[in-house]
Amino acid sequence: MNIGFNLDPDTLTTHGVVLGRTGSGKTGLITRIVEQLPAYTAAIVYDIKHDLSNIAVDQTHWNVHHQVSVQPQAGSILDAIKAKPNLRAFLEHVPPTRWLARLKDPPSVLGIIYKDFRGIPLETFISHREREKAIVALLSLPRQPSAPPLDITGRSIIRSEPTGDQLQTIVDALGTPLLPASTRLRLLVVIDECRNLIPGNGNPATKQPLATLLSRGRAFGVGVLLGTQHPMDICYRSLSNVGTWFIGALRGRDLHRDLRHECNAYVIESLAPRQFYVPRYKEVLNVSTCNTNLRGPIAWPQAT
Numbered sequence: 001m002n003i004g005f006n007l008d009p010d011t012l013t014t015h016g017v018v019l020g021r022t023g024s025g026k027t028g029l030i031t032r033i034v035e036q037l038p039a040y041t042a043a044i045v046y047d048i049k050h051d052l053s054n055i056a057v058d059q060t061h062w063n064v065h066h067q068v069s070v071q072p073q074a075g076s077i078l079d080a081i082k083a084k085p086n087l088r089a090f091l092e093h094v095p096p097t098r099w100l101a102r103l104k105d106p107p108s109v110l111g112i113i114y115k116d117f118r119g120i121p122l123e124t125f126i127s128h129r130e131r132e133k134a135i136v137a138l139l140s141l142p143r144q145p146s147a148p149p150l151d152i153t154g155r156s157i158i159r160s161e162p163t164g165d166q167l168q169t170i171v172d173a174l175g176t177p178l179l180p181a182s183t184r185l186r187l188l189v190v191i192d193e194c195r196n197l198i199p200g201n202g203n204p205a206t207k208q209p210l211a212t213l214l215s216r217g218r219a220f221g222v223g224v225l226l227g228t229q230h231p232m233d234i235c236y237r238s239l240s241n242v243g244t245w246f247i248g249a250l251r252g253r254d255l256h257r258d259l260r261h262e263c264n265a266y267v268i269e270s271l272a273p274r275q276f277y278v279p280r281y282k283e284v285l286n287v288s289t290c291n292t293n294l295r296g297p298i299a300w301p302q303a304t
């Protein structure tokens with residue numbers, strides 16, 4: 001594929017990360033890579049900002065989906081609670097507007113986890129017994145599918161962030177007839193604006209399956225391509241398996257020290273839009289013009 005230089009698509013089985021501030025051309029580079037994928041490669045593109053959907057305007061073989069619901073189900077709420085026994089961290093991970101409405105009695109749920117609510121001891125307005133009843137009710141809520149079934153062999157754009165369950169579905173398919181051992185790039189999973197999905201601190205439901213895809217995907221031809229404008233907010237330990245970094249205009253001090261070591265901060269700070277330094281090739285990539293018309297975020301009313 002020609003993205004400004006020739007990139008062997010199979011290189012992406014060791015994954016790629018695109019960094020750069022807003023306007024540096026991350027979405028343009030990701031679009032260019034996706035539109036040049038070979039016919040043998042399936043793709044699942046998470047279009048959180050609704051601007052990658054432009055790919056499907058000009059190319060006809062894409063299925064475009066809204067996530068039916070990204071609201072966490074009982075199971076993922078419990079996972080989040082278990083993983084983050086701290087009110088502030090939990091609320092950051094799951095904004096209250098997204099889950100309060102789903103629970104019949106939010107204070108009782110909070111009370112199971114926390115001894116006080118906004119400084120008021122819970123015992124004064126909800127008894128221990130009531131809290132126990134609530135946790136039993138919460139545990140008995142069924143886990144419902146929250147997202148469209150994933151098509152691992154076709155080309156899909158999902159206009160939402162991935163759920164942990166969806167990424168786990170891909171992990172579970174590794175080594176099955178859907179994703180047998182391969183040296184070719186069989187499936188590219190693209191997540192632009194991945195900031196909160198694989199953070200260095202915290203443990204959202206997406207982190208573990210994404211880390212597993214990064215460590216085990218290669219043997220099965222599964223590549224992950226991530227984009228973010230917040231390089232400090234991603235987990236570099238999980239990303240130590242990434243073979244190709246595309247580093248666009250950024251403040252040098254925002255780079256993790258391992259990356260800073262590999263590139264000259266002066267070079268990074270002086271990059272123009274659509275230029276990315278690629279440590280793997282020690283070259284500055286001038287991204288070629290997309291065939292796709294980059295209209296910015298677009299509505300997609302007919303998405304299913």
Ligand SMILES: Nc1ncnc2c1ncn2[C@@H]1O[C@H](COP(=O)(O)OP(=O)(O)O)[C@@H](O)[C@H]1O
Nearest residue numbers: 021022023024025026027028287288289290294
């Ligand atoms: N490869 C490209 N081909 C054509 N236009 C591009 C390309 N890359 C960036 N652009 C232009 O620059 C604008 C900003 O780039 P974008 O990729 O959206 O930045 P970022 O995702 O880093 O915020 C795009 O809307 C588009 O007009």
Ligand SMILES: [Mg+2]
Nearest residue numbers: 026027028192
């Ligand atoms: Mg972008």
